[in-house]
Amino acid sequence: MKVAFASSDNNHIDQHFGWAEKFAIWDVQMDQARFAGMVQVQPDGADSEDKIAARLGALSDCAIVYVTQIGGPAAAKLVANKIHPIKSKGEGEETIQEVVEKLQQVLQGNPPPWLRKAMLKDERPT
Known part of the structure; x- marks a missing residue:
């Protein structure tokens, strides 16, 4: 499954969803990532609806x-678009690598x- 991380440095989860300009994308499976x-x-515009739509598309x-x-x-x-948002602990305290490893353990x-x-997102009808 593909997992996105709001990150300014491709190392830490350190961005607010609405202000993030880039997201690190990881393909996470049970045994590999x-x-x-x-x-x-x-x-894509100045109001919050435009900002949300731009991020949803990406x-x-x-x-x-x-x-x-x-x-x-x-x-x-x-959530309506079958994307599960998760708030990271603290402001940039967790690294992407740590979260990927924890996610794999849970999987x-x-x-x-x-x-x-x-995990079944791509298999469900839209």
Whole structure:
């Protein structure tokens, strides 16, 4: 499954969803994970609806997005588009690598229902 991280340095989760200009994309599986690239968000207007729409378009094939903060309307739109938002601990305290490793450990055990759904994102009808 593809996982996005709001990151300014491709190392730490340190950006608010609405202000992030780029997201690190990782392909995370139970037994392997690889960096799939950076997605640059093109500014698409000044209001919050435009900012949310631009980020939704850029992250449409992701199942999960990690951020430091996210507003209620943005989180609701992500969920409606089958993308699960997760707030990271602290402002840049967690590294992407740490989170990827924790996510893989959960995948190897008995993932919670929301994560099983996220894993099947591409298989569900839109």
